[in-house]
Amino acid sequence: MTADLIVYNISKLYTPYHKPPVKKEKLREIIMIKDAFIAVKDEMIIAVGSDHYEMYIDSDTSLYNAQGKVCFPGFIDAHTHLVFGGSREHEFADKLEGIPYIEILKKGGGILSSVEMTRNATFEELYEKSLKSLDQMLRFGSTTIEAKSGYGLNLETEIKQLEVAKELNQFHPVDILSTYMGAHAIPIDYKDNHEGYVDQVIEDLKVIKEKELATAVDVFCEDHVFDVNLSRKLLNKAKKLGFDVKLHADEIVSLGGTALAVELEAKSADHLMAASLKDLQELGNSNVIGNLLPSTAFYLNKNYANARMMIDLGVGVAISSDYNPGSTPSENIQFAMQLGALKMKMTPNELLHSVTVNAAYALGLEKKLGILDVGYQGDFLLLDIPNIEYFFYHYGINHVKDVFKKGRLVVKNERVIGRK
Ligand SMILES: [Zn+2]
Incomplete structure (x- = not known):
């Protein structure tokens, strides 16, 4: 399957993977993928991985360079x-x-x-x-x-x-x-x-x-x-x-x-x-x-x-x-x-x-939101931070630069650009 959008050159992608409600020590377990990409089609994620995304590209696919930013699921x-x-x-x-x-x-x-x-x-x-x-x-x-x-x-x-x-x-x-x-x-x-x-x-x-x-x-x-x-x-x-x-x-x-x-x-x-x-x-x-x-x-x-x-x-x-x-x-x-x-x-x-x-x-939305994986909605953030710890250490400012909602760029460099 080919993608509508591929966001590539993500330095680190962080995502939970346990099904909610996530409790106790499972709250400490997340996945981190280095040099990651996300591929989205029809609002949904069709692939998340490291490096190789060529197989998801056709002539209609838009490519977005994350320029080494970190990726989180949308909050x-x-x-x-x-x-x-x-x-x-x-x-x-x-x-x-x-x-x-x-x-x-x-x-x-x-x-x-x-x-x-x-x-x-x-x-x-x-x-x-x-x-x-x-x-x-x-x-x-x-x-x-x-x-x-x-x-x-x-x-x-x-x-x-x-x-x-x-x-x-x-x-x-x-x-x-x-x-x-x-x-x-x-x-x-x-x-x-x-x-x-x-x-x-x-x-x-x-x-x-x-x-x-x-x-x-x-x-x-x-x-x-x-x-x-x-x-x-x-x-x-x-x-x-x-x-x-x-x-x-x-x-x-x-x-x-x-x-x-x-x-x-x-x-x-x-x-x-x-x-x-x-x-x-x-x-x-x-x-x-x-x-x-x-x-x-x-x-x-x-x-x-x-x-x-x-x-x-x-x-x-x-x-x-x-x-x-x-x-x-x-x-x-x-x-x-x-x-x-x-x-x-x-x-x-x-x-x-x-x-x-x-x-x-x-909110009863756990089947489609909260995890970056195949079958979940393409809601994710690109942040100008080197790692997840830095997000908490450097407090009080906005670390989020770009926002994708249902696989569509809606905030670019902290400016809202996308309306339905
Ligand atoms: Zn209240």
């Missing part, structure tokens, strides 16, 4: 809040002065101000703003992302957010999987009636399903927001309607969201900074991905999730950006990975798994 960011109105830099000074979040909320700031700005934004405004963020994500190497709603807290605005993501998915090289997160916070009009709000979200689920605006449902399972019972009620209903489920679990206090994720066979339990040992043991014995979001701990100056212990317990770990207007206003998944190394003591090979195969598994 998968399995937890983002891509679409929201406005920004919150006006709270930044208060935050730096150490004014508690609850005080900022009382002044009309915090998440409810993002809700207000999202409700007031037009579709076009949200679209243009999210497009910029999506371009940033792609430049940093994220070729597939998850995007949550949750800044509307009413059906009309939640739909607007999800429709923006749907439109972007059609037009932009990055593939977007949408998650409905009406249960992100309690809107003011329900502040004394959490259950009433959950019942409303359950009603709205049917509309989201009918309009095919999301494939998963998420809930902020936390003290003073959605407790374990309300979260269970909502996610059970979501499962019955055919949604995948996932949770923001045990971020601030140890409430039991992680155990609930295991009970419901969720796709992932996310954050986990405060998860109890017992709950993490259960997570380790399950196939639920533990999705860690170290940029959030960094930005909020909090303790990092205990990744080393989780890996020892058998948790299939992923790492995502958690891009959002309050606790992580950064699209840079590379920085999240570098924090994984510097602050959570994960190794480079473990971290590559965390943004590829295990993240793909958290």
Whole structure:
């Protein structure tokens, strides 16, 4: 079989090869091919190897010289809040002065101000703003992302957010999987009636399903927001309607969201900074991905999730950006990975798994994404680094130069060039 595209002269190609969820010592095992090439046909990889690619060439094949760059699979960011109105830099000074979040909320700031700005934004405004963020994500190497709603807290605005993501998915090289997160916070009009709000979200689920605006449902399972019972009620209903489920679990206090994720066979339990040992043991014995979001701990100056212990317990770990207007206003998944190394003591090979195969598994995309091998989609990155260790050592900059999505060049020298 001959290829549509061959990328050659890759100094080192790194890829996981174990099927996810990848756990424990297998997280350290990846393949490295020197002087590598990748051949793609009809969006899929037809060969990966060393040196000899002549047999895949015909007169229609395009050849791309990687000029000695390193190749990784495209990154998968399995937890983002891509679409929201406005920004919150006006709270930044208060935050730096150490004014508690609850005080900022009382002044009309915090998440409810993002809700207000999202409700007031037009579709076009949200679209243009999210497009910029999506371009940033792609430049940093994220070729597939998850995007949550949750800044509307009413059906009309939640739909607007999800429709923006749907439109972007059609037009932009990055593939977007949408998650409905009406249960992100309690809107003011329900502040004394959490259950009433959950019942409303359950009603709205049917509309989201009918309009095919999301494939998963998420809930902020936390003290003073959605407790374990309300979260269970909502996610059970979501499962019955055919949604995948996932949770923001045990971020601030140890409430039991992680155990609930295991009970419901969720796709992932996310954050986990405060998860109890017992709950993490259960997570380790399950196939639920533990999705860690170290940029959030960094930005909020909090303790990092205990990744080393989780890996020892058998948790299939992923790492995502958690891009959002309050606790992580950064699209840079590379920085999240570098924090994984510097602050959570994960190794480079473990971290590559965390943004590829295990993240793909958290989104149900493991059959086509996360590994560079025959039969997988042609999503890969060319990086200006000498080896994988250097990626973590030289932190805070963008190492990704070129990005290929479905075998098509979509970022060249850090510039987005390809639209669908
Ligand atoms: Zn989040």
